[in-house]
Amino acid sequence: MKLNVFLHAYGRRCQVGLLYEENSRIFFEYAPDFLASGIELSPFKLPLRPGVFEDGKYTFDGLYGLFNDSLPDGWGCLLLDRKLRKQGMRYDAITPLHRLSLIGHNPMGALEYEPADAGDDTILPVELDSLSGEVENILDGKDSEVLDELLKLNGSSGGARPKITAYVSQDRKHIIHGGAVCPSGFTPWIIKFTEKRDGNGFGELEYRYSLAAKMAGIVMPATHLFPSRLGKGYFGVERFDRTPEGKVHVHTACGLLHASHRYSCLDYENLLKLTTILVKDRPQVEQMVLRMIFNVKSGNRDDHSKNFSFLLDDKSHWQLAPAYDLTPSAGINGEQTAMVNGKGRGITDADLIVAAQTADIVAKELRLMLDRVNAAIAHYRLC
Structure with a gap:
């Protein structure tokens, strides 16, 4: 082939x-x-x-x-x-x-x-509650009458959680899918569904995580909690790999380094070194430090290599992609997937300082970041 x-x-x-x-x-x-x-x-x-x-x-x-x-x-x-x-x-x-x-x-x-499988460019409205029921059928091993539609809506979005890619109007009241070009007045989004095991409040919880991350100074795309008659809502995030000028090349840390996300094979020192070498911009290295602190402090232990990405801009310069998939996770045996100072659990502020120092972030700077993250987590009651 x-x-x-x-x-x-x-x-x-x-x-x-x-x-x-x-x-x-x-x-x-x-x-x-x-x-x-x-x-x-x-x-x-x-x-x-x-x-x-x-x-x-x-x-x-x-x-x-x-x-x-x-x-x-x-x-x-x-x-x-x-x-x-x-x-x-x-x-x-x-x-x-x-x-x-x-x-x-x-x-x-x-x-x-x-060659690629031919697609259907028909533009159709999206009704989230109806699709949620079909998602449950798929997860329960049942047939779904809209399997082809779910396939089209998924695109190749990553992650284990059920989701769709769709176009959302500027007032966020209308959701459509189909067509190779985003219609005027709409932007591309990813919208996630809640699984039964998570309870119907998981979308609302991920939304609060996104707000806390922004409050802490972490760069994130626009996020929104789309309403539902069945629960507290569906979490949505605007796509950072699509712009009005066209698509954007994205490469995960997993793909860049051949560090499989299925194993704990990267620590934050690796991620800081990767950001330093690839991006060559101190503020973006500081962004990676902020994400390390936020994940450790907020209980997001699913910080594997596919959850950190880089973008190639229109001048062929690498940039750290906005943060995504910031959610509570127990991790494997209760440990961070990305270790800090050689530790997967029981990570202290001193460990965070040691890791940050590998990227020339001094203790005084890190403590200011810690204060911002702790204040944001407390404000949104994440822990």
């Missing part, structure tokens, strides 16, 4: 290269014109140079992290698996390149893959 890879960022589209599979091995080669562009899409694991690349370590089933970032996680994989089973196949039995072809032009970020 062969796939042409394109970059469609800020309204400009160009071929990146060719992915192909031979004898169960996956190879990639940059297109000559893209080599001449000087655009580094994945500087550590897939540097811009001629020749054929192969990831012999198979961290992501043979895919490089650049392309693995295009694939969905738990919820999206479940939807695709249900669709494929109706066709006599299973998601875990098809090749990674086949999975990318199913995503086609609709992954998170700005990469696109061809």
